Amino acid sequence: MLPAVVLGLLVQASGGGPPPTVIPRLPDIRKNDNRVAAGVVRGLTLTLRLVATEGRWYPDLDQSPPVVVQAFAVEGHTPSNPGPMIRVREGTHLVVRVRNALSRRLVLHGLHTRPSAPGDTVQVAAGAVREIRFDAGVPGTYYYWGATMGADSIPDRGDRDSQLHGALIVDPAGAPRPHDQVFVISGMYLPPDSAGNITGDGRFEAVINGRAWPHTTRLAYAVGDTVRWRIVNASFEQHPMHLHGFFFRVDARGGEGADTLFRGDERPEEVTHPIEPGATVNLSFLPHTPGHWLFHCHLQPHVTTANRYPFPGAHAAPHPTGNHALDMMWGLVVGIDVRPRLGAAHPVPPAPARAIRMVIAAVHGTGTNSYGVRFTGTAFDGPADAPHAAAPLVLVRGELARITIVNTLAGPTAIHWHGIELESYYDGVPDWSGMGARTAPLIAPGDSFTVEMAPPRAGTFIYHTHMEENTQRGDGLYGALIVIEPGEAFDPERDRTLILGGRELSDSGAPSVNGDSLLPPMTFVTGRTYRIRIVNMMEVNSPTVSLLEGERPARWRLVAKDAGAVPPSQQAPREAVIRAAVGETYDFLYTPSAPGMLRFELRRGHGRLVGSSPVTVR
Numbered sequence: 001m002l003p004a005v006v007l008g009l010l011v012q013a014s015g016g017g018p019p020p021t022v023i024p025r026l027p028d029i030r031k032n033d034n035r036v037a038a039g040v041v042r043g044l045t046l047t048l049r050l051v052a053t054e055g056r057w058y059p060d061l062d063q064s065p066p067v068v069v070q071a072f073a074v075e076g077h078t079p080s081n082p083g084p085m086i087r088v089r090e091g092t093h094l095v096v097r098v099r100n101a102l103s104r105r106l107v108l109h110g111l112h113t114r115p116s117a118p119g120d121t122v123q124v125a126a127g128a129v130r131e132i133r134f135d136a137g138v139p140g141t142y143y144y145w146g147a148t149m150g151a152d153s154i155p156d157r158g159d160r161d162s163q164l165h166g167a168l169i170v171d172p173a174g175a176p177r178p179h180d181q182v183f184v185i186s187g188m189y190l191p192p193d194s195a196g197n198i199t200g201d202g203r204f205e206a207v208i209n210g211r212a213w214p215h216t217t218r219l220a221y222a223v224g225d226t227v228r229w230r231i232v233n234a235s236f237e238q239h240p241m242h243l244h245g246f247f248f249r250v251d252a253r254g255g256e257g258a259d260t261l262f263r264g265d266e267r268p269e270e271v272t273h274p275i276e277p278g279a280t281v282n283l284s285f286l287p288h289t290p291g292h293w294l295f296h297c298h299l300q301p302h303v304t305t306a307n308r309y310p311f312p313g314a315h316a317a318p319h320p321t322g323n324h325a326l327d328m329m330w331g332l333v334v335g336i337d338v339r340p341r342l343g344a345a346h347p348v349p350p351a352p353a354r355a356i357r358m359v360i361a362a363v364h365g366t367g368t369n370s371y372g373v374r375f376t377g378t379a380f381d382g383p384a385d386a387p388h389a390a391a392p393l394v395l396v397r398g399e400l401a402r403i404t405i406v407n408t409l410a411g412p413t414a415i416h417w418h419g420i421e422l423e424s425y426y427d428g429v430p431d432w433s434g435m436g437a438r439t440a441p442l443i444a445p446g447d448s449f450t451v452e453m454a455p456p457r458a459g460t461f462i463y464h465t466h467m468e469e470n471t472q473r474g475d476g477l478y479g480a481l482i483v484i485e486p487g488e489a490f491d492p493e494r495d496r497t498l499i500l501g502g503r504e505l506s507d508s509g510a511p512s513v514n515g516d517s518l519l520p521p522m523t524f525v526t527g528r529t530y531r532i533r534i535v536n537m538m539e540v541n542s543p544t545v546s547l548l549e550g551e552r553p554a555r556w557r558l559v560a561k562d563a564g565a566v567p568p569s570q571q572a573p574r575e576a577v578i579r580a581a582v583g584e585t586y587d588f589l590y591t592p593s594a595p596g597m598l599r600f601e602l603r604r605g606h607g608r609l610v611g612s613s614p615v616t617v618r
Helices: 324-328 469-473
Strands: 028-031 040-042 045-057 067-074 086-089 093-100 106-109 121-124 129-135 140-147 165-171 181-190 203-208 219-222 227-233 239-243 248-255 259-261 272-275 279-285 291-297 333-339 354-362 371-376 393-396 401-407 415-418 448-453 459-465 478-484 495-502 511-513 522-524 530-536 544-549 555-561 577-579 585-590 596-603 609-617
Touching (some): 045 086, 093 106, 121 129, 165 227, 354 393, 459 469, 478 530, 511 609
Parallel strands (some): 045 093, 181 227
Antiparallel strands (some): 106 140, 227 279, 248 279, 291 333, 495 511, 530 585
């Protein structure tokens, strides 16, 4: 039963007491796509009247019960999530009047000139009004936010005040306003409350611009369009955001108080970018291949319905079943439709093709892993053994590969080629990838599906299941996809891959490396250069991998991130320590200079040691 404050009930006093009390119905909180700036601009002054209030929030529209949360609104209008977007040009003076219609004191952050130091706040008592005046400052992607439950920073929020925020964009003076899309990521987790309200009982939400997939904004572009996104992470967690089908450039990174713009070759080229709580990022890319694509968080609980509602009696799957992309995915996902350019000819793939067979099977005897793969016909097949978890796949840049995926499991599956630029139909999201009525199918038990690709760049990529991720991915259905240059031979002696995975979300699960025991022992030769590939396919954790000489890190050189070009400033030798977010890949070069003993260490985040193994240098 919903609480009375939501339903607007008439409460009748018993006996001859006072007259009935009407509890007002809270307004519905609308979705804000951040396409329209709030306030009135006259000359170089923006005037805006904001109110902090409560409302009923429907992250899934009417497919799940509402949540009572606090949100911002323009005075006289319904509240929105995220709050009204403030967007002005450099040199603008802002006059923001804030009324606190809540029963708690409101602490406001972010309504100040940029750049700024943390801790610049304005306090508004319950029922009070404050007027805030400030100059916009340096152009960039920023935000404002509020707290009523005692949080001092964005990562501390997760309660009813977790949706009190809005984008604040400062555009350069004298330049046309860029055609871009602003995304605000937010989330909430409410522990059980004593009243048993629907807003308690462990409800978890993860949204982009106020809605969870499949109700997030759908974006449409044409081949060759320049796509620009500004992303604000107003949630309490890191989100490694992954783009299917295309590489993007990271144009700027910042936060609440400052923004850093990258230019030219200093802009990293990636397919997965981790955004920390309270951080902002500007991305741009040119879609070169038509079809349906996705942009989503790579943390497993943030994109699947399986971990959606942990509290008893809730909707285990709030969407009707029948379509994998629309029914089994949820949360931090955005759908992208890229239309063909008029008159464009369909590309003809190169020939001849390499015929590869990929058999997916149940495996036993590899710890918690239940799924494995066996490849034949690749550029490097490895030992002729049974299917195993995290088996590597080696292809050649520019060479057409026809990969026949054979499903011998008891249930359906699908394979996504993470980071590979290929035809949309083969991207591997069932019922979504492709164009028109030609969409990628689920691969039924006993059935097969043939994928065609000619990878246009060499580097370290990933293949992984895009079906039943909470079981198949955690149980080993993933691996490194390594693309080598034409004429090269893959040498496993010099090429060392560490792919991190495992069932972190399971009580009985544990991290794994290469589908087996943690960090297997290695042997290096003095003076020989090794390529160390690190791939993170864990469920939620961003572990730290270190190569240590005694208690100090060794030195290695970063040469690739997500197989993308590494800016020159990042290629200098550095300490051999990397924290890899889920869905990221890193390539390092390491040359041991003297015999001795090293060791690899794997830590959960920056903290607890979960694995260590020796490295002998001869």
